[in-house]
Amino acid sequence: MLIEKMVQGGEGMARLPDGRVCFVKGALPGERCRVEITLSKKDFARGVAMEILDASEYRAQPRCPLYGRCGGCSLQHLASEKQAEFIEHVERENFRRLAHTDLPDSFCIRTGNPWGYRNRARVVVSRDRAGDREIVRFGFREQESNRIAFFKECPVLTPALNAFLQGPAREIFTDKRKRFPREIDVNVFDDGTGKVSFYYAGMPAEDFEKYAQGAVDIGGKKIETDASVFFQSNLSLLPELVQSVCNAVDEGIASGKASDEWLIDLFSGVGFFAALLREKFKRVTTVERDEGCLRHAEVNLSANRPADARGTSVQNVSAPAEQWLAQNVVDVPATLIVDPPRTGLPKEVLDAIAASSVNRLIYVSCDPVTLARDYAKLAASGFTIGKAEGFAFYPQTPHLEMLLVLSR
Ligand SMILES: C[S@@+](CC[C@H](N)C(=O)[O-])C[C@H]1O[C@@H](n2cnc3c(N)ncnc32)[C@H](O)[C@@H]1O
Numbered sequence: 001m002l003i004e005k006m007v008q009g010g011e012g013m014a015r016l017p018d019g020r021v022c023f024v025k026g027a028l029p030g031e032r033c034r035v036e037i038t039l040s041k042k043d044f045a046r047g048v049a050m051e052i053l054d055a056s057e058y059r060a061q062p063r064c065p066l067y068g069r070c071g072g073c074s075l076q077h078l079a080s081e082k083q084a085e086f087i088e089h090v091e092r093e094n095f096r097r098l099a100h101t102d103l104p105d106s107f108c109i110r111t112g113n114p115w116g117y118r119n120r121a122r123v124v125v126s127r128d129r130a131g132d133r134e135i136v137r138f139g140f141r142e143q144e145s146n147r148i149a150f151f152k153e154c155p156v157l158t159p160a161l162n163a164f165l166q167g168p169a170r171e172i173f174t175d176k177r178k179r180f181p182r183e184i185d186v187n188v189f190d191d192g193t194g195k196v197s198f199y200y201a202g203m204p205a206e207d208f209e210k211y212a213q214g215a216v217d218i219g220g221k222k223i224e225t226d227a228s229v230f231f232q233s234n235l236s237l238l239p240e241l242v243q244s245v246c247n248a249v250d251e252g253i254a255s256g257k258a259s260d261e262w263l264i265d266l267f268s269g270v271g272f273f274a275a276l277l278r279e280k281f282k283r284v285t286t287v288e289r290d291e292g293c294l295r296h297a298e299v300n301l302s303a304n305r306p307a308d309a310r311g312t313s314v315q316n317v318s319a320p321a322e323q324w325l326a327q328n329v330v331d332v333p334a335t336l337i338v339d340p341p342r343t344g345l346p347k348e349v350l351d352a353i354a355a356s357s358v359n360r361l362i363y364v365s366c367d368p369v370t371l372a373r374d375y376a377k378l379a380a381s382g383f384t385i386g387k388a389e390g391f392a393f394y395p396q397t398p399h400l401e402m403l404l405v406l407s408r
Contacts, residue, residue, distance in 0.1 A: 010398030271297035344370025
């Protein structure tokens, strides 16, 4: 089969002799491959590249021995320096198909370290007996299976995180005085200074205080967090995303497209966007569903932090975004930052934005498919794209972080 292009998810797309499209795992645009069909439906098929007959000049040797088994990093067969370019094409087409719009010509993807970038991961911990010794191993779930792919060193985790898993974590999880389930999902969090925090469900309170707390320096501010709540997983590229969000706010206010009346940070996590932007607005509200974030948001946006010359009024709310928007009328020209999970914006949130006076919308997304779908609805309520940027937060995978700056 001849692979025509890359599609969302990183697979190659080819056409079967009967005209149906076939999504081929492990194949790159321009390649000719022998493909084993794994699923055949009326409209499309799926397959796996078994043999590459004509290889792309951009094909790379996967660096990780678990490539093809582990559920992550499915794009290692594409040269790191080409991944952003290929994904950019995919997202441009994605917007055309789902939002019937062209991303601006200036849309491009900012890249950082292709390896050793991931400061946060959920790993499975397994404890096995070997005689009277207990052996602790760490792994990730395998693709489409419940089996565990155990690793000694994962090439996309930061060195600090790998060192933690190879050393202190083994001690911690062999502690016989503590009860751990046989298999534990752990969130490991490296604060960028070498201190690694971690969390698992059911962690005793004293261990939470000792092990789970963390802090990150972003844009010159110390942001408090802990390993039980969401935090971005690529700390080396995060400052660039934050800078772009700050620039979008400044440009909005300076050009008159936005006002400094009210900043609302929806899906705010521990509130770091709002914490960095607080002094630019008269009023700031953060809204986040996870109650564990509220305590940190209150510290991160506290007036005790560096002088708040404007006396900005700050409100940190723990509630679902859709519920808060239903109960609060946004009737001034407000700037809204949304950073929802992969599922995108709930319908109630899109409806409330349409009916509100929000005139500047900064949409941070970890899933360009739901972003394009949501943009189609936002465009129908008058928003247009001022700027679009991509951030390669997840190299070796087909995932992309995106930023859209919208106005109306
Ligand atoms: C992608 S994270 C972004 C968090 C934050 N902006 C950051 O960068 O750290 C999405 C956040 O939305 C929260 N969340 C998910 N669904 C929500 C909802 N319906 N209402 C409010 N928050 C929600 C999650 O708990 C998570 O903290």
